Amino acid sequence: MLVHFWGTRGSLPSSLSAEKVRQKIIKALKAAQGKTFENDSALEEFVDRELPFAVRGAYGGNSACVEIRGGDEYILCDAGTGLRDFGQSAANTRGVYNVFLSHLHWDHLQGFPFFAPAYIPGNRIKVYGCNPGMEQAFVVQQGPPFFPVPFNAMRAEITFHPLQHDVVYEIAGVKVRGTKQHHPGDSYGYRFEKDGQSVVYSTDSEHKKGSESPFYEYLDFIRETDLLIFDAQYTLLDAIGDKENWGHSNNILAVELAVEGMVKRLCLFHHEHTYGDDVFDELLEDTRTYLRILSETSTLEITMAYDGLEIEI
Secondary structure: OEEEEEEOEOOOOOOOOHHHHHHHHHHHHHHOOOOOOOOHHHHHHHHHHHOOHHHHOOOOOOEOEEEEEOOOOEEEEOOOOHHHHHHHHOOOOOOEEEEEEOOOOHHHOOOHHHOHHHHOOOOEEEEEEOOOOHHHHHHHHOOOOOOOOOHHHOOOEEEEEEOOOOOEEEEOOEEEEEEEEOOOOOEEEEEEEEOOEEEEEEOOOOOOOOOOOOOOHHHHHHOOOOEEEEEOOEOHHHHOOOOOOOOOOEHHHHHHHHHHOOOOEEEEEOEOOOOOHHHHHHHHHHHHHHHHHHOOOOOOEEEEOOOOOEEEO
16 A cells, blocks of 8 residues: 555645745745855756755645555545645546545645646545535535536536444445544544555544553554544644643653554644644654653654655565
8 A cells, every 4th residue: 555645734735935935935944054056967866865855755634544555446534725835736537536534624624625636527526534514514615605617517516425433334345443532522543554554634623632552442553554644733822821621742752652553554634733843853853752751662663744754664
């Protein structure tokens, strides 16, 4: 399986401002002082090897949308604004699109009105989720006065399929199981399994007291997964401070759960929209440092999600 991140921000999209781009250019020029580059390849090597990611790139601006590749049909987790970019890449392809919704909050739906394949006859879009009222939520967000194009103007075949959590389904050649998570209005994580490989998509979940226990039920859901995509929207200080009970987790808890669950790779996801790229670079390094403190023998790999990241399982 190949996992492609199309949208990684939490709560709402967050784009780079002109000033932030300017600061990146200044930092890059400072790092290049005194250096000469014989050709474009040498320049690209400098950018890729010597500039921190916060300078050479960006952790993304789109809200949640993750693609899991590995079969003839498309599998997508959530329909945030990243769905628009995915749709543009697939606009000339006819197919079946399976969309799994973590929940119905707007940052996880707001890309669908701009999803090009939904307007093309012959495409089939199957929306899955454990929350009631999925179809109504899609219709309402495209109704007046919110959007000029009504839901029924879309020409693809769009169907909605309620799921029960803790039940294993076979969908698009992949085994799928959902789990209920702690979040306002309830959210659901999904475990996808195929050919002995597994991916867990677990966003918009706040893990409360008891999560440190080896008998914590969530650990069975993530156990030995190849890739855990985990909501680490906040720092630990934010998570236990003013933003407690907001329905999101933190990077420290992510490591503790991943180690206890024997996860192979952890990807921090659903980034706080007020954090800049420098903060994410520091957060990633702090998270890796905490792993070394927590366990000297752990082989857990830790990645910070960004729009355009691909992880091969």
